[in-house]
Amino acid sequence: MLMHPDRIAKHIFVVVGVVLLTAALCESLIAPRRPNKFSPRRKGNGWKENVIKKLTDDLERERERQRQQALEDSICDEEVNIAIVGAGAAGTFSAWRLANDVNDHGTIMIIEATNRIGGRLYSVHVPNVDPSLTVAEFGAFRYNRNSQPKVTTVVDILGLENAVFARDQNNDDKPYSFRNQVIKQRDLTTSEDLPFFLFDNEKGLSTSEIEVTYFNATIPEGERDKPNDQMTTVYGYPFYFLGTRNVFTLAGSSEDAQNYYDGTSGYSDYIHNLNAAGLLSGSLGGGGGGGDNLRRVINGMDDITQTLYDEFMQYHGARSKLGTIVTDVEEVTGVTGDFLVVTMRNVVTRAKTTVCANHVILAVTRRQLQRIRWNGFYTSTNYRYIDAVYSDIAYRIFLSFSSPPFWKSPELETFKLHQGRTLSSQPSRNTYYYTAETNEEDSLLMIYGDGVHAMFWDDLIVNTAFDRFPGPDIYFPTPTVAVEQALQILAVNHNTTLDVIGEPKLAIAHVWSADHPIRVENDGTGEFDIYYPSEPWHVWRAGFNYTDIWEDIIQLDPQQNVYIVGEAYSLYQGWIEGAFETADKMLEMQFGIPPIEGPARRRSRRNVWEHP
Structure with a gap:
């Protein structure tokens, strides 16, 4: 049965009166009496003063919260939990795995400079x-x-043909053209007409045999069973101190042995003097042999990234911004703690917008990374690691x-x-x-x-x-x-x-190339250039122990939730596997998501990974 409103008011009045009377009685019993009128009265002992002070402090805290909230609202055009910069292999893979994790990671946004998904899958x-x-x-x-188990598993899980x-591989008659002279593959190690001036001990050797000869001359026999990054050379310093050209020169090769070695590789990374330990370990390359192991996606390799992106966009918290270049990342103190402000510009309108995030994943190349203004690059003692790789054209x-x-x-x-x-x-x-x-x-x-x-x-x-x-x-x-x-x-x-x-x-x-702008038409108002660097791949420089530092680069500044992923700083440079590898490591370290190792199968609910 409900009580009449008049009776409710009467009861409230009685209760308040009792509370006030009790508080006054407690004060008179607890507070010490002044011995005489000249004794000073203690301040702050009264319940009234305590209540007023608490109310004042609470009011000031609320005002400060409102000031910070107003500042935060003025900074943030949008708010997300995780912002991912780059819609290439590492970016789409990270978004896809976060979206399919058993834990809900809230709102996730992909920010991409171009109007297409794929990055260097094109x-x-x-x-x-x-x-x-x-x-x-x-x-x-x-x-x-x-x-490359991660790429293999993802292709299988996505059901890509x-x-x-x-x-x-078995065609020994195919032509090799060196210095305007055409030689069949079968004649590379036997022809007297090979257009390279080799030393007598180099003649008749294949390029792989030349590599073995000079690498063995650099690494003592007792060191050869150690991991590549732990080998000590005959000169007394670590093997990873040397580039490939250093190995050949120190071991006494002819100049043309290096040119021959480079010419039959098909790439110029050796001219770049890449980290010799990295070359020996196969960090630049797929390894694992050829034949049926080498595969392609029939609908195009960028079908991998497009499918990852499409599945991510089905996630309830998925957002994306295409045609948007990130220029700045800044840590700001807000109401509930520190957060990151990502500043970006539309490539057509050049309109400036911001998104505030708790985590930022930079899934970009080395040159792109260096063109984002982020104070974490300069506060971190590991900043020098950013220059641990070459980028190519x-x-x-x-x-x-x-x-x-x-x-x-x-x-x-x-x-x-x-x-x-x-x-x-x-x-x-x-x-x-x-x-x-x-x-x-x-x-x-x-x-x-x-x-x-x-x-x-x-x-x-x-x-x-x-x-x-x-x-x-x-x-x-x-x-x-x-x-x-x-x-x-x-x-x-x-x-x-x-x-x-x-x-x-x-x-x-x-x-x-990292040095060419993309020309973007501005909806009939004229054409202008936007600088957009895009290196094809990276290799480790000599002098850096890449096996020690590749994980440190993932979170360059431990005080900020900014993470760096991608092929550039991986152990599989030049391959999609490297992008997935660093992203998987980051997701395990920062979000507790188990890595894909393969084989793996997908559950019917939320695509959770199970490892048999």
Whole structure:
């Protein structure tokens, strides 16, 4: 039965009166009496003074909270728990794993500078070329099932159709073109006409045998069973102090042995003098052998990142901002503690916005990292680790030919080319052949290189003044002058004429460089340049013990929740596995998410990983 309102008020009045009377009686009993009127009265003993002081303190704290909240509200356009900078392999993988964790991680935002997902996974479907043959991969174009368990597991979990990466390892007749001389692979170690001036002890050796010879001369026999980063050289200092060029020179190789070694590798990283211990351990490379272990995703390698992103966006707290460049990360003290303010600009409008986060994951390249203003770079004693890697420049040129293509012509049948790779000291460096099985489809050829050879193509490909050869609309369609030079080089590499090479039907190209802006059209209001660095891959510098520092780089400043992930500072540089590796380690260290090791299977609820 409810009580009448008048009776309720009467009861409240009685209760308050009793409380006041009791408090007054307690004060009179507890408080000491003054012996006389001249004795000073103690301040602060009265309940009234205590109550007033408490109320005043509470009011001041509330005012300070409101001031801080107002400051926080004025700083933050949006608030999230985790902000991920970069929608490449490391960024999308991190977002996907956080979204599928058994623990709810609140709002997660991906911030990406371009308007596409994938970063350095960049696949283009070429017209009239069957995707089951290949797609034009401007970024990563394969993975290794034997030595890269994280990528293998993710591809399987996502259900992405994959196939063997085609290459003809057993073709000893394929041409190698060095210094304008074409030599079959079988003759590399036997020909007296090899255009390199080698010492007598180097003649007849393969490049791998040359490597073994000089590395063994540098590492004492008793040290060779130790981990690479723990070996001591014959000179008394750690092996990781040396670059590959240092090893060859100190061991007394000829200059051309180094050139031969570099030429048959297909890459220029050795010229960069990369960390010799890293090379020996296979940190730059997939390892695990070739054959059926080398795989590709049929719909394109960027299907990995796109699918990770699509699944992440199904998460209840998922957000994303594309076409947005992060410029600053700053730690600020707020109402409930410290938080991070991420400042960014839209690449088209250049409008400045901010997002406040408890955690920031920087899934970017080394040069991109250095262009983000963050005070943690300077407060950390580990800042020097940021310069522990080289970043490179690379290019890809794809030419589409009607089938049968020139390499299947009668004039070149001596080389028995079908699928696979040939090498050259020319600016073409690596040439990959993808031959269609029927004449109704086009065959595809990829020219690919890095370092000093990329500089040959750099300004040709990005210069907008040249006429463009037909091709899909991507960042840098190939100028006709670059196609003409590519055809000239192909003629030299195959010891034939331009008539035999023929005219390609289509050409597309891309240069991965940290020094070129992307031209962005501003919705009819004019064109302007946005600086967007994008190195293709990284290698460890000599002098850094990468096995000790790669985990330290993940959280450069232990006092701030800013984490660095990606291929650049991994043990699998140049591969998707490296991006997944550092992201997995970060998620385990900071969020308690167990790493993917494979094989693994997905539960029907929330995609939790189980390891049998």
